[in-house]
Amino acid sequence: MAARLVPVSDPGDPRLADYVRLRDVNLRKSLETEHGLFIAEGEKVIRRAVGTGYPARSFLMARRWVEPLADLLDTVDAPVYVADDATVEAVAGFQVHRGALASMERLPLPPVEDTVAGTRRILVLEDLVDHANVGSIFRCAAALGIDAIVLSPRCADPLYRRAVKVSMGAVFAIPYARMTNWRDGLDALREAAGFTLLALTPDQSAVPLDKAALGERVALLLGAEGDGLSSRWLAEADERVCIPMSGTAMANGVDSLNVVAAAAIACHALMRS
Amino acid sequence: MAARLVPVSDPGDPRLADYVRLRDVNLRKSLETEHGLFIAEGEKVIRRAVGTGYPARSFLMARRWVEPLADLLDTVDAPVYVADDATVEAVAGFQVHRGALASMERLPLPPVEDTVAGTRRILVLEDLVDHANVGSIFRCAAALGIDAIVLSPRCADPLYRRAVKVSMGAVFAIPYARMTNWRDGLDALREAAGFTLLALTPDQSAVPLDKAALGERVALLLGAEGDGLSSRWLAEADERVCIPMSGTAMANGVDSLNVVAAAAIACHALMRS
Known part of the structure; x- marks a missing residue:
């Protein structure tokens, strides 16, 4: 399976809704609860989240981060939105130093x-x-x-x-x-x-x-x-x-x-x- | 000795130069080295700095923080600049949650x-x-x-x-x-x-x-x-x-x-x- 790379350039693109204003705690709490998602940031953390069995909803990253994650992206059935740094920053609301973002599905917590x-x-x-x-x-x-x-x-x-x-x-x-x-x-x-x-x-x-x-x-x-x-x-x-x-x-x-x-x-x- | 309260309202006031852009790490490093100062933030920390013997150069705070520090301000020979929250924020570059700021003189480090x-x-x-x-x-x-x-x-x-x-x-x-x-x-x-x-x-x-x-x-x-x-x-x-x-x-x-x-x-x- 090859990674599903999807170029995006509009920060208002509704497919990027999972990633908006990542530093707005109140917004994020309600958004993540409502949609049952969480955000993993950076290659190492994303690999651990996927490795633990959390299903990926989508990824968002600049082009240069695709290659380091290619082996993982090829195995995951989720779109990889590729944007320039300015677009990622405009969506997330800050400069994402660690490069790649993933929106992951929460799993029910056990009792x-x-x-x-x-x-x-x-x-x-x-x-x-x-x-x-x-x-x-x-x-x-x-x-x-x-x-x-x-x-x-x-x-x-x-x-x-x-x-x-x-x-x-x-x-x-x-x-x-x-x-x-x-x-x-x-x-x-x-x-x-x-x-x-x-x-x-x-x-x-x-x-x-x-x-x-x-x-x-x-x-x-x-x-x-x-x-x-x-x-x-x-x-x-x-x-x-x-x-x-x-x-x-x-x-x-x-x-x-x-x-x-x-x-x-x-x-x-x-x-x- | 009574505290020397000095109302200020212009964020560009040169007497407030010690407090500018407190989150700009590079600026602060050079400014603090050049002038031999450091910034203490919040009542508890300011009390400890003064109590340890660091001389105060000045203070900057909103009016409501003067009273809790009054006993200390009365004993220190340094101006207390009193400004509204907006002015303090305009100088410091962020909203100063802990209220009071003090510019303290560094002391030479011992060998x-x-x-x-x-x-x-x-x-x-x-x-x-x-x-x-x-x-x-x-x-x-x-x-x-x-x-x-x-x-x-x-x-x-x-x-x-x-x-x-x-x-x-x-x-x-x-x-x-x-x-x-x-x-x-x-x-x-x-x-x-x-x-x-x-x-x-x-x-x-x-x-x-x-x-x-x-x-x-x-x-x-x-x-x-x-x-x-x-x-x-x-x-x-x-x-x-x-x-x-x-x-x-x-x-x-x-x-x-x-x-x-x-x-x-x-x-x-x-x-x-």
Whole structure:
């Protein structure tokens, strides 16, 4: 099968509707939800998305990016819109440095219980709203052997373009699911699946992470930077754990890590058994 | 002493020259070097900069930000330019969400040997070019008890606005210095100051960080994401250390952490003794 190259030159071409204003978060959220799509950007990420089994709806790129992706484009039954840089920029709303864009079809997320079946170490993200943080945490989790990630109902979308990009495609490598119910979500994990729930908190009176007893199945709960975990989740956890801070830092008021740094340290600590 | 409030309304006012086009990296680099200044953004960061002893050249803010900073502005001998949001945005080139800006005077950096005197755990950053990464690493290092940071000659400036902001002011809390010479810089650290040099590498054949022998004085070398440490520095280190990756991740090609996540895990590991 040969790639279906389709030259385009009009930024208003309705066939390019999947790619409009990629930096307009509100527009993109509603557009992507309505049409069940997400955007992959750059050769590496596109290869991972296709390799994971997401069906491609279409591609959009300047001519020079066709050749590096030719082997993949030849195997995919989707149009490849080829435009000059100015047209791509006019559609996307910014200069697309990584060259190629793909519009991919979302797949239905499995239920939480299916996603965590057979896993030993998972993260549970509560209401992280920053897409870059979510993407970075997926990257850390994948590299450090976390088996799956569960998202609270309001947590940011891992398939949002910026999350996908920052994750370097790790959002495709690690299974994840979204709780349908924030209130009972933790109970379900503990009671049905037998996870020990560890709540990560900056509170230095909590158990240092390296000293926490890790059971057979551990779910580490991470809250958003700033607010941290909700008091409900903190209270429902089996144990509150912390990353010990330097005494000097505390005295200087430099007393916190960003959520990605904290997640990285925590994932590393979970690898120890 | 009362704050010297100076109403301004012309974005071209030469007294606001320190604040022009804050997102124009090339312009800012030359302007800040030439005038020996840096920009602090937001109440918290400004308080830390002033508290650390950097002299203020001036402030620029909308009227509503004066009150929260009034106690500090009353103690500082520098003009406070007060403008409406549109004027601030016209000068800075973007909408300044955190409200207040301060132009601060740089202080001469101490020599490397003075900065590392009496320290036990330091980071040495080789040619990190991303300001956000540098700022994030300072934040991790400060929170996790690193005593000082040494920069290679070409490493990005920790006092660049974005680095300062991302660091949450940690760039003021942790002493740092810049090598004058990349070629001999490591020798000087080892021979004059007695540091054991550990080079962090993604290469999984290196010694796992948690197993590395930590001497009395340890300098952890971090390279830029992508290229990593130069072969010269890798060869000059006393030991090459790595963060163990998950076998599944390696098989899936998700085989790397971003440099901030790696730095966070490494700083945490250095705290163990």
